[in-house]
Amino acid sequence: MGIVALPSKPRQHNAAPGDWLEAALAPWMAQIGAAPGENLLSLALDLPDALFDLVRNGRADRVWIAPDEEMFSVGAVAGFADMSVDRWRVACRRWTRFGDGPAPIAFLTAPPAPLGGGAHLSLPELLLRRSEGRCSLVLTGYRDFRPAAALTREWAERFRAMTAPAAKETHSPVERQEDRPDRAEWRARVRAATQAIRAKRFDKVVLARKRVVTLRAPIDADALARRMAQGCVEGRVLKFPSANGCTLAATPELLAVKRGRALVSHALAGTAPRFPTTAQDDETARTLRGCAKERREHALVVQSIAESMREICDELSHPPEPGLVKLPRLQHLWTPVSGHMREGLDLLDAIAALHPTPAVLGWPKAPARAFLRENEERRDGLYTGLAGWIDAEGDGEAAVVLRCAEIQGREARLWAGAGIMAESDPDAEWAETELKLTTFLDILGGAPSAEPRAREQSRHG
Ligand SMILES: C=C(O[C@@H]1C=C(C(=O)O)C=C[C@H]1O)C(=O)O
Structure with a gap:
């Protein structure tokens, strides 16, 4: 099986990414505000294909590409950037999730073979995923004592940075x-x-x-x-x-x-x-x-x-x-x-x-x-x-x-x-x-x- 070919130029999309996200978040603000502050909170949104293309032509902290799936992420949720396995399992049981999209995920790594040892997990703040032809954006945060608007502002800023056009690729000898x-x-x-x-x-x-x-x-x-x-x-x-x-x-x-x-x-x-x-x-x-x-x-x-x-x-x-x-x-x-x-x-x-x-x-x-x-x-x-x-x-x-x-x-x-x-x-x-x-x-x-x-x-x- 081959990796899906990436279009070399992003397809056009009219709304600026940050504006698109603010509009997409608006209907959810009341629910986000009412969610329990001590839980992790995720919102999954459908993402226009053109915005997904901007991301995969831009910058991401983590990239994962399989023959039938692509994932790009930025940010790590404060306090959950480096999760233990136990903490992940506990967090999963107490997670407030909104939106009709894929469930959130954590990325994992484990040390090189001679060292061995268990997995480390990192919970991405923004996850863009294309799976079975559907593009989605999963936003995750830990609201703590902050107002909901502080959380959504952070998401929007990250999304803007992630979708900023990448510098033109130059080939270096x-x-x-x-x-x-x-x-x-x-x-x-x-x-x-x-x-x-x-x-x-x-x-x-x-x-x-x-x-x-x-x-x-x-x-x-x-x-x-x-x-x-x-x-x-x-x-x-x-x-x-x-x-x-x-x-x-x-x-x-x-x-x-x-x-x-x-x-x-x-x-x-x-x-x-x-x-x-x-x-x-x-x-x-x-x-x-x-x-x-x-x-x-x-x-x-x-x-x-x-x-x-x-x-x-x-x-x-x-x-x-x-x-x-x-x-x-x-x-x-x-x-x-x-x-x-x-x-x-x-x-x-x-x-x-x-x-x-x-x-x-x-x-x-x-x-x-x-x-x-x-x-x-x-x-x-x-x-x-x-x-x-x-x-x-x-x-x-x-x-x-x-x-x-x-x-x-x-x-x-x-x-x-x-x-x-x-x-x-x-x-x-x-x-x-x-x-x-x-x-x-x-x-x-x-x-x-x-x-x-x-x-x-x-x-x-
Ligand atoms: C160690 C590597 O590859 C591993 C070693 C292989 C071998 O010895 O035949 C084959 C595949 C991998 O399991 C590597 O690619 O660096």
Whole structure:
């Protein structure tokens, strides 16, 4: 499935966005004024398509784009900007909601795989959502002791800022790029990992590396997110704030998708390049499916996901043989694991059970994590962490943040990793990470790869 194409120019809309919102809020003022001050309050409004287009061509703190859905948000509700899981659950029970639109959601993140740990939630003040062809605006606030008009004024100001026309996108050339670790150090790290595996410390560990790309001018993360969304990806395009700037990703890996009681986790591990001719591409896919190392690497991930899901699901199933996910530059072995979640559990329970999987950490998890800590692999931004959203019913999605970069000023810190098994060859694993880096390099605007193209180099070529 492809990502919906974005119109390059916003369609015309006559009313100024701020005026439109004030008029749309007017009929609700009395009800907002009478709502209990100690509860969260949300109002969902239908939004004209043209205003939605203004937003997706403008600026947003958080962006989430799926094949059948788009979400953009600004602001975080004061006092609920960083919610604990418990606080979210309590708030959901005492929420005053108006309007006939989608329920409010919180965005969530979880730390990179070597750190692990639970989810953080952030409650957006303004959420623009297009789902099933319908555009809506969900406004959320905590009125506390303020008059209702103070709250609606804040919403209107944010909406004006969000719909202000974005600066014209300019393309900035690459000034320099650097690999950390460099190739020699990478080889040493992979050898250390394969030795530890042969010494039976663990079966698999995921090593990662970064490329720091510096452009001549500051990077426009919103423009990059739009470019990513225009490409065709299997998965999710996202932009989330992270420790030093923001993280952008076009990731194919979905850790958890929950709708009602149905939970699906997508095991993705085992990688090969794509080729322009069908014959060569199919041959590579056959080699990937038949490669014992890749199959074992994949099987570890499926087994671990199934074990974790058994703790929270009653029924579990997955196809006996992996399928393939085909991306523009890569193909992966893929197994969707489906389950029927136990009564009363939500997406956050699924995250607690599943994150991180051996696809981004290793197996068994504890010694793989200890190895990464000893080797001081510090992953920037949200790389191999999670990003996603949850609604008040506990449904939602969590993607593993891959094919990503943390953007700060003129710098993009790109990350890619590979599963290391006993027989891993350092150069083949380097080639695989090169290929993974191209997903983001392509979007950044043709930054030339520091190494020869991995397509021709891969162990499957
Ligand atoms: C670690 C990454 O990707 C993960 C590792 C894979 C592998 O080793 O084959 C495949 C998909 C992802 O689960 C990455 O893209 O950086």
